Amino acid sequence: MENPLNDLTDKSHADNPMNSPSEHSRRKFLFKVALLLNGAVGAVLAVPVLGYLFGPFFRKNSSYNNWVSVGNLEQFPPGETRLAKYRNPMGTPADGQTRTLPCWVRHIANNQFQVFAINCAHMDCPVHWFPQSKLFMCPCHGGVYYQDGAVAAGPPPRGLFQYKYKIVGNQLLIWAGELPTLSTEASNASPGCSSCQS
Ligand code: FES
Numbered sequence: 608m609e610n611p612l613n614d615l616t617d618k619s620h621a622d623n624p625m626n627s628p629s630e631h632s633r634r635k636f637l638f639k640v641a642l643l644l645n646g647a648v649g650a651v652l653a654v655p656v657l658g659y660l661f662g663p664f665f666r667k668n669s670s671y672n673n674w675v676s677v678g679n680l681e682q683f684p685p686g687e688t689r690l691a692k693y694r695n696p697m698g699t700p701a702d703g704q705t706r707t708l709p710c711w712v713r714h715i716a717n718n719q720f721q722v723f724a725i726n727c728a729h730m731d732c733p734v735h736w737f738p739q740s741k742l743f744m745c746p747c748h749g750g751v752y753y754q755d756g757a758v759a760a761g762p763p764p765r766g767l768f769q770y771k772y773k774i775v776g777n778q779l780l781i782w783a784g785e786l787p788t789l790s791t792e793a794s795n796a797s798p799g800c801s802s803c804q805s
Pocket residue numbers: 727728729730731732745746747748749750761762763
């Protein structure tokens with residue numbers, strides 16, 4: 608004997624407009640549109656992430672990092688520390704004077720140099736060189752550095768940041784464009800820089 612309840616269920620299933628073929632294909636269509644939209648949004652969100660992850664591989668040969676001159680060797684007498692300036696390779700002509708950046712160049716002897724970022728390793732204030740005391744001093748919170756960039760006193764957590772350098776002809780070049788960060792190894796030991804090139 609047939610169960611009348613089964614009849615009722617089959618009937619209601621067939622009568623339900625949500626189960627009609629047109630409704631089914633409409634849902635399939637909307638599902639595909641939603642998938643497409645999700646894919647498009649995902650692709651847009653992925654661009655900056657991929658750029659962040661893979662950007663450095665492409666920057667190596669671009670103007671992001673470049674050897675730039677800080678001047679002739681004659682400008683930096685042995686035993687002295689002098690202020691030098693270079694053109695930021697990351698800048699554009701529209702930057703005007705702000706594209707010119709300062710750094711401190713220390714000529715130890717025999718073409719051995721240290722080139723320091725002007726910024727204090729504590730909170731980026733520009734440090735000043737005092738030749739009488741042979742110290743770099745920071746005006747903001749009293750940070751003091753020895754002539755080799757090592758911390759002498761105050762809050763800086765590490766020595767002054769250093770640029771890689773090399774000598775080409777009579778020009779002193781530094782590897783510029785990439786700002787030093789706290790992940791850069793501290794250079795607060797002996798004079799000279801293991802990462803520097805000459
Ligand atoms: S910014 Fe130089 S000591 Fe704080």
